[in-house]
Amino acid sequence: PSIHLASDWNPYPKMMSLKARSRRRQSFRNKLAGETVEIPEGYRPHMEPLNQDTAPNPWPKLSPEDNQKSVAIFTSGGDAQGMNAAVRAAAGICLQYGADVYAIHYVRDGYQGMIDGGERIEKLTWGSIADIMQKGGTAIGSARCKAFMTREGRKIAAANLISHGINALIAIGGDGTLTGANTFKQEWPDLVDELCKENVITEEQRDKHKFLSLMGMVGSIDNDMCGFSMTIGCNSALHRICEAIDSLTTTAMSHKRTFIVEVMGRNCGFLALMSALACGADYVLLPEHPPTADDWQSAMCDSLIRRRRYTNFSLIILAEGATDRNRQPISAECVKKICCDRLGHDTRITTLGHVQRGGSPSAFDRILATRCGAEAALAVLNATPETPSRIVGIRTNTVVQVDLAAAVEKTRQVAKKLDAKEYASVCDLRGPSFKQELNIFLRIRQHHMDDPPPNTFNILLFHVGAPASGMNACAKAITRDFLNGGHTVYAAHGGFQGVFDDDITKMEWQSVKGWASIGGCKLGSERVTPSQHSYGFNKTAKTFRKYNIHAAVCIGGFEAFVGMMELYNKREEFEEFCIPLALVPATISNNIPGTTYSLGSDTALNTIVNAIDCVKQSARSSRRRVFIVETQGAYCGFLASMGALAGGADAAYIYEEGVRLRHISSDLEHLRKKFKEFSCAVYVRGEKSSESYDTAFLSKVLEEEGKPEKPGDIEFSARSVILGHLQQGASPSPLDRVNGCRLAASCVQFLLNHLTESVQPDGSVLTMDPESASVIGMHTHAQVATSMGSLQSVTDYKRRLNRELWWRNLHRLIRVIENSVRPGDLFYQGEAKVVDV
Numbered sequence: 001p002s003i004h005l006a007s008d009w010n011p012y013p014k015m016m017s018l019k020a021r022s023r024r025r026q027s028f029r030n031k032l033a034g035e036t037v038e039i040p041e042g043y044r045p046h047m048e049p050l051n052q053d054t055a056p057n058p059w060p061k062l063s064p065e066d067n068q069k070s071v072a073i074f075t076s077g078g079d080a081q082g083m084n085a086a087v088r089a090a091a092g093i094c095l096q097y098g099a100d101v102y103a104i105h106y107v108r109d110g111y112q113g114m115i116d117g118g119e120r121i122e123k124l125t126w127g128s129i130a131d132i133m134q135k136g137g138t139a140i141g142s143a144r145c146k147a148f149m150t151r152e153g154r155k156i157a158a159a160n161l162i163s164h165g166i167n168a169l170i171a172i173g174g175d176g177t178l179t180g181a182n183t184f185k186q187e188w189p190d191l192v193d194e195l196c197k198e199n200v201i202t203e204e205q206r207d208k209h210k211f212l213s214l215m216g217m218v219g220s221i222d223n224d225m226c227g228f229s230m231t232i233g234c235n236s237a238l239h240r241i242c243e244a245i246d247s248l249t250t251t252a253m254s255h256k257r258t259f260i261v262e263v264m265g266r267n268c269g270f271l272a273l274m275s276a277l278a279c280g281a282d283y284v285l286l287p288e289h290p291p292t293a294d295d296w297q298s299a300m301c302d303s304l305i306r307r308r309r310y311t312n313f314s315l316i317i318l319a320e321g322a323t324d325r326n327r328q329p330i331s332a333e334c335v336k337k338i339c340c341d342r343l344g345h346d347t348r349i350t351t352l353g354h355v356q357r358g359g360s361p362s363a364f365d366r367i368l369a370t371r372c373g374a375e376a377a378l379a380v381l382n383a384t385p386e387t388p389s390r391i392v393g394i395r396t397n398t399v400v401q402v403d404l405a406a407a408v409e410k411t412r413q414v415a416k417k418l419d420a421k422e423y424a425s426v427c428d429l430r431g432p433s434f435k436q437e438l439n440i441f442l443r444i445r446q447h448h449m450d451d452p453p454p455n456t457f458n459i460l461l462f463h464v465g466a467p468a469s470g471m472n473a474c475a476k477a478i479t480r481d482f483l484n485g486g487h488t489v490y491a492a493h494g495g496f497q498g499v500f501d502d503d504i505t506k507m508e509w510q511s512v513k514g515w516a517s518i519g520g521c522k523l524g525s526e527r528v529t530p531s532q533h534s535y536g537f538n539k540t541a542k543t544f545r546k547y548n549i550h551a552a553v554c555i556g557g558f559e560a561f562v563g564m565m566e567l568y569n570k571r572e573e574f575e576e577f578c579i580p581l582a583l584v585p586a587t588i589s590n591n592i593p594g595t596t597y598s599l600g601s602d603t604a605l606n607t608i609v610n611a612i613d614c615v616k617q618s619a620r621s622s623r624r625r626v627f628i629v630e631t632q633g634a635y636c637g638f639l640a641s642m643g644a645l646a647g648g649a650d651a652a653y654i655y656e657e658g659v660r661l662r663h664i665s666s667d668l669e670h671l672r673k674k675f676k677e678f679s680c681a682v683y684v685r686g687e688k689s690s691e692s693y694d695t696a697f698l699s700k701v702l703e704e705e706g707k708p709e710k711p712g713d714i715e716f717s718a719r720s721v722i723l724g725h726l727q728q729g730a731s732p733s734p735l736d737r738v739n740g741c742r743l744a745a746s747c748v749q750f751l752l753n754h755l756t757e758s759v760q761p762d763g764s765v766l767t768m769d770p771e772s773a774s775v776i777g778m779h780t781h782a783q784v785a786t787s788m789g790s791l792q793s794v795t796d797y798k799r800r801l802n803r804e805l806w807w808r809n810l811h812r813l814i815r816v817i818e819n820s821v822r823p824g825d826l827f828y829q830g831e832a833k834v835v836d837v
Contacts, residue, residue, distance in 0.1 A: 050809050050829040057401070057830025060381045064098030069213065069381055070165045072121070075138040076111055076145070076180075077173040079357060080219040080233025082365035084132040084139050088648070089373030090170050091124045092817035093828075097381060111148035111180065113141070117160030126819055127677060131620075133366060133648040134613045136236070136359050138219075142173070154184050158191040159200050168213035168380045170373075172232070175225065175408045178216045182389045182404050188212040213383035215376040216391045216404055217369075221356055224268035226410040226429055227402045227837040228393035232372065235364040237264070237356040238274055238734035244352055245279040245315065246517050246731065252313035258304070258345040262332045264356050265319040267415050270434070271356070272319035277441050278473075278737035280516045281315045282307045285322035285330055287418060288426045289438055296324055297338050304343060307446055310510045314345065327421060360613065363605040364735055366646040367810075371399050374813055375832040392832055396433075397596050397778060397806070399832040406837045432782075437738065440745045444480040447509045453486050455759050457550040459751070461507070462492035462499065463525035465557030467728055468586040468600025470736030471521045474555050476512035477744030483509055485752070490547050494524040495556070496563055500539040504547060516740075519603070519731050525556060529563035530570075537570055544576040550765040551580040551751045557587030557598070558800045561775070561788075568773040568788050579765050580754035581773040582747050583788075588727055591636035593795045593802040594786040595777020599743070602735040604632070604727040605642055611723055612647030612682055619680030624716035626671060626681040626702055630695045632727050633686050635799040639727070640686035641811040649682040650674070650820045653698075656805060659690040664698070666822040668705050674820075675714045695720050739778075746783040747776045 052058040060067055071094050075083050113120040122128075132139040147153035161167075171181040189210060196206040218225040221237035241263055252259050263271045269286030276284035283300055285291070293299040304314050316339075322330045332349045339347040361369070376392045379401060389404040410429060417426045427435050459482050463471055479489045489507040492498035505511075515522055530536030544552075552567070554560045560583055567577045585592040588604035608631055619625040629649070633639040637654025644652035651667060653659050671681055685695055702718035732740070758767035774785040794803045812828040815821045 050831065052829065055829035055831065056833040057375055057378050057382065059378065059827050059829055060097065067381065068208070069168050071168040071170060071377070071380055072161060072164075072166045073124075073140075073170045073172070074111070074113065075140055075142045075172045075219060076177040077142060078220070079137045079142050080221050080231075081136045081236035081357070081359065081361035082232040082369035083137070083172055083219045084135050085361060085366045085369035086172055086217055086219070086232060086373035086376075087138070087140060088129040088133050089370040089817055090377040091129050092819070093374050093377035094381070095124070095126060096816050096819065096821070111145035111157065112143050114157035114160055115145065115147050115153055117156075117163070121160060121164050130678060134360050134616070136361060137357070138172075144176075148180060151187065154187060155191050155194060157184070158188065159195050162192070162195070162201050162205050162209050165208075167209050167211070168383065169215075170376050170380055171214065171216045172219045173216075174218065174220045175411050178218070178391060178404055179408050181214055181216060182408075185212045185214040185389050211385040213380045213387065214389040214404070215380045215383070216389065217372045217376055218391060218393055221271070222265050222268045223270040224265075224411065224414070225391070225393070225407060226414070226431070227391070227407045229395050229431070229433055230364075230368060231393065232365060232369045233357075233361070234270060235368070235735060236359065236362045237271055238278065239362050240356045240359055241271060241275040241352060242278050242517075242734045242737075244350065244355070245275060248350060249279070249313070249315065249517070252315065255346060256312045258314040258316065258339050258343075258347040260316045260318055260332050260335050260339075260347065260349045262318045262320055262349065262351040264352075266321040267418060268430075269319040269322070272317045272322075273434070273437055273441065274734065274738055276317040277437055277741055278516060278734045279315065280514065281317045282445065283314075284317045284441065285335070286319050287321040287323060288423060288430060288434070290323055290325045290423065292325070294325065297342070300335075301338065301342050303446060304339070304345075310447075310513055314339075325421065325423075327419065362733070363609045363642075363646040364602060364733075366609065367642060368394055370645060370813065370817070371810065374817070374828065375399050375401070375830050378830040379832065390834070396782065401832045401834045402837045410837050436742065436745065440477065440741050443484055443745075444477050444741070447480075447484065455756070455763060456487055457755050457765070458488045458490065458548050460490050460492060460499075460504075460544070460547065460549045460552045461523075462495050462552075462554055463521050463523050463556050463586070464495040464529070464554055464560035464563050465525060465527055465587060467519075467521040467525055468557065468588050468598070469519045469603035469730060469732035470599030470740040471525075471555050471586045472512075472515035472518045473732060473737045473740030474584055474586065474599060474744045475523065476515040477741040478553060478747060479507045479512050480509060481744065481748045483507070490549070491523050492543075495526040495528060496530055496536070496540065497526045497528045498524070499543050500533070500536065502543055502546070504543065516737050517731055519729055527559045529559055529566055531566050537566075537574060540567070541574045541576040544579075549576070549579065551582070551755055553582045553584065553747060553751070555584045555586045555599070557585070557589065558591055560586075561592050561795075562797070564773065565788050565792075571768060575766070578767055579772075580751050580758070580767065581788075582751055582785075583775045584743050584747055585775065585777055588639065589633040589636045589800075590638040591633070591800055591802050592775065592777070593791040593804065594775030594784075594788075595779070596806050597739065597778045599736055599740050600728070601638065602739075603730055603733040604639060605646060606733055607727050607730055608639060608643035608684075608723060609647045611721065611726075612643065612649060612684070615719075615721055616648075616680050616682060619682070622679070622717070624675045624679050624706075624714065626683065626706075626716060626718050628695050628699050628702070628718065628720040629682060629684045630687055630720065630722040631684060632724070635686075635688045635801055637686045637689065637811070638807060640684045640689065641807060641814065644682075644684040644814050645810060647682065647684070648818070649684045649814065650818050651683055651815055652811065653683065653685040653689040653693075654811065655686055655689045655799075656808065657811070659693045663822065664693065664701065667820070668702070670820045670822075671702070671706075671716065672714050675716050695722060742783060743776055743778075746785070750774065750776055750785045
């Protein structure tokens, strides 16, 4: 019952006959990037726990004595936020595996540190990586090294590594860094033989270092490595860009100005496109998709004039490598001159520059870098002499390993294709996500009418449940996409209560102006569902009849899931509910079945991470203090677990794992050991992880146990922080804004597919197809529509939980990296499969 939603789609598919419709398979025939896939790769229906036998990248089975590896981790090239989290995770895994046996080193200043050797190659300890995760840039330094480009320089580097016993590398950087590391690996056997012949190393050292294991991670804010959805640092750069644009928007509105914002991206327009989508830009100029018209200046002016019908300012996003179709550069000054001379706009230029590289990494980048770092460390520990060089990265929500040389070669094809003006091929190289986001932006940036559809439909849009950031961005994209298709969109204020009370508004293009960057829920949202009132179903059916509703879209949390499920289950009684029904998950708890991600959860995670950073700073200023940070999420431990992982907390208490006295006792022993060397500790607690051992209780226990019983005992104090509804507020993060648009596009496609297949000769819509009522969520590699009927078995209605916990293995990673594993705890098992680029 899972279907893939395509990147390029025709909003008005060809009508099917009743006979053909009856032969239709349960799954749609939708295609993603030209491939038909029924079930996402790596999807585990029952989410069975990983172990050493089932994990694709498991915890090494050999003991450290039988697997003598010493690993050097280094960063090189341009810095990117999240590199420190990657270093911490990779080093933590290696230390946890055999800290007393294996020397884990880090190399200062990239490849130059390898060549200089000596003190520049330094042994890592738990203390070395304890306080680097929240810092931007790279704590171990990064530099481009000309000497390493020569074979003689690489031979010196090999001698220095061998002198420290190093036989494995984890490289973090861009394509230049990774290419250099791969060349080093290929030359390694010959370099070792030469060093032995020259008596620089002994024969014993040669025998112990016959091969070099290599794993890489991409640290690049440009997100320019082919084969991955996101690279380390690009999400944090988007945060910097969106923060700047949100600030510029207020002054632009005040003075009715046009702002041109130039962002990084020489051959990659990812940052420009994502920021344009997230901030509602009027126009965007990209290297991969130059203006289609030769007279692009007139086309841009025409677009800006049309946009000024609905707003008093304009926003243009320009990638630094933007060109026209003839590969002539388009500069910010050129665009400004056009706006001033042809339109008479008061125009300003803002070049963000290296601001995009700075600042603390976002929650997403911390989790991404931690996952990649852990997988890279396991991969290098599992490596054999035959294991090729690979890069560890992420595709949607799945960590994968790809061949290093193939990924770099494919990435370098982009520049060649650009010079050859093969722009369609460039977009193909960027992958289906890039094309989908470009398609979304072009459809919703300005009001235009598609070719008249064979049938026009009335769509009802509403929210149910607690507010979550990203709801407005999704509602905006759905509204404008349907309006551009010639359809009518109605909105119910206050969720199902607005449906009951006939509080319905017909939406116009300007109704959703500026919604993308606004937090909360502009349409209003209540937790009411139809079954909670005796009149609920009858009044809902009456409203559907009155406005001739052909499809309904609900954006919301678990109550929204329950409410839409109730409509689906009442189809036999109410013909009005025999229409396509779609639910877009939006809740900070991320507890809805049928998806691995819900709108609002990323913004909430950033709030939690910022709070943890603040309390850590406070604790370091005190003398040994532990903080208990309580998160929302009810019985779902997602926020607590991922917040702890992203914030570098010692552990997370969650309902899914349970909290027992023996757990608290073990954590007390951990604190006593930790406070011998460090001054702060943080535990994150889900609000309903335990009814008895609540935040106040844990704080009092830790405070009491922190008092010394005898001279020489470690003394520490405890404090608690309850974040509460702060997690539901704030402006949406860039990821929540962009994913709101992605899910909106998938939702529109899903509904139009079902509407055109179930429309009747009189124009009404009637369907009993179970697939026509679905959750539009994210699973592994793609947006997926999963029928509500198939989700009942994996739903815990009493505790409002999704029984399929994709993040459970990541929860184990918290204690492994923080060195707070308790007796009996399950160890993290790597999930990164080897896939093609």
